[in-house]
Amino acid sequence: MTEIEPVGEYAGSRVVVRDEDEAEKVYSEKYYGKYSDDLLELSPVEAHHLQKRGDLEIVSGSDTLDEEEAFSTFSQRDEDFYHKLQAYSDLRERGFIVKTGFKFGAHFRCYPRGVNPYEDGPKKQKQHTKWVVHAVSEESRMSFSEMSRAVRLAQNIRATMLWAVVDTESGVTYYEVERKTP
Numbered sequence: 001m002t003e004i005e006p007v008g009e010y011a012g013s014r015v016v017v018r019d020e021d022e023a024e025k026v027y028s029e030k031y032y033g034k035y036s037d038d039l040l041e042l043s044p045v046e047a048h049h050l051q052k053r054g055d056l057e058i059v060s061g062s063d064t065l066d067e068e069e070a071f072s073t074f075s076q077r078d079e080d081f082y083h084k085l086q087a088y089s090d091l092r093e094r095g096f097i098v099k100t101g102f103k104f105g106a107h108f109r110c111y112p113r114g115v116n117p118y119e120d121g122p123k124k125q126k127q128h129t130k131w132v133v134h135a136v137s138e139e140s141r142m143s144f145s146e147m148s149r150a151v152r153l154a155q156n157i158r159a160t161m162l163w164a165v166v167d168t169e170s171g172v173t174y175y176e177v178e179r180k181t182p
Contacts, residue, residue, distance in 0.1 A: 008047050010060040010073065015047035016040065017056075026056065031097050031117060043100060044074040044081065045088045052089070080107070080135065087135035087164035090172040098133075105153050106134040106161075129157055133174075135164040151179045 006022035008015035016039050017023040023040035026032050032050060033042040042050070048070055050056035058065045065073060075081045084107050091098045097111040109129040111117050117129075132154040136142075154161035155178075163175045 005055060005057045007057045007059055008042055008050075010044075010047075010058055010065065010070075013044070013077070015042040015044060015056075015058060017042065026050065029055075030092075030095075031099075034099075044070075044078065045084050048074060048085055049089050049092055083135040083137055083164075083166045084108075086166045086170050087133060087172050090164070091133070101132050101134070104132050104157065104159075105150060106132045107164075108133040108135075109159065110162075129159045131162045132157070132159045133162045133164050135166060135172075138165050138167045140165075147177055148179070151177050155179060 006017055006019065006026050008017050008026075017026055017033070018039055020038070023033075023035075026042070027035070027040055032046050033040045035041070042056075047056060047058055048067070051058050051067055051070055058070045060073065063069075071081075071085075074085075078084070088098055088108065091108070091110055095113040097113075097115060097117060098108050099111070099117065101107055101109040110131040110133055111128075112130050132150070134150060151161045161177050163177065165173045165175060167173070
C-alpha cells in the first residue's frame, strides 16, 4: 500500500498544509516551512522541492499541479524562482536546514546539519545561522557596493555571505565573499 503524500494548497505567495498530521510530517523532517495560525506555510521553493522529492502534492483550487505546472506557476510570480530553487535544493540535498533570508537581504539563511533552529532557550554558537545565501545566474552583475552591503549584513549576525551561482546546466557553485579590514 502506497502512503498518501501531504497536500499543500497554493495560496498566492505560499503553499499551505492545513491537515495537522500532514503538516507535522512535513515540518518534522528538517524543519520545512513555518507555522502560522496552526497552519504550516511553505514558500514556493520549499513546496516545489518537496514535490520533486515526492513528499508533497500541490493543489491550486480544485486542480492538482504536476511539477511542470507548479514550476510555471511559481516562476510567473517570481523571476528568480529557478535560481532560488536550484540553490535551495542543492543545500537541502546536502543536509542543511534552509530558511528564508529575506530580512537579511538575501534569499536564504542556512544552518549546519543537525541543528534545531527553533530550540527554546539560549542558543549555542552552532545554532546560529552559519551562511546567508543569495542565488544568482552566472550572467548576473552586481556592484561592489551591493556586495559590500550583503557581506556586512551577514557579518552583523555572525554569518558568512555566500553567492550561489547557478550555471546554464543547473549546477550551483558557491562563492564566499568576506570583508577584510587593514
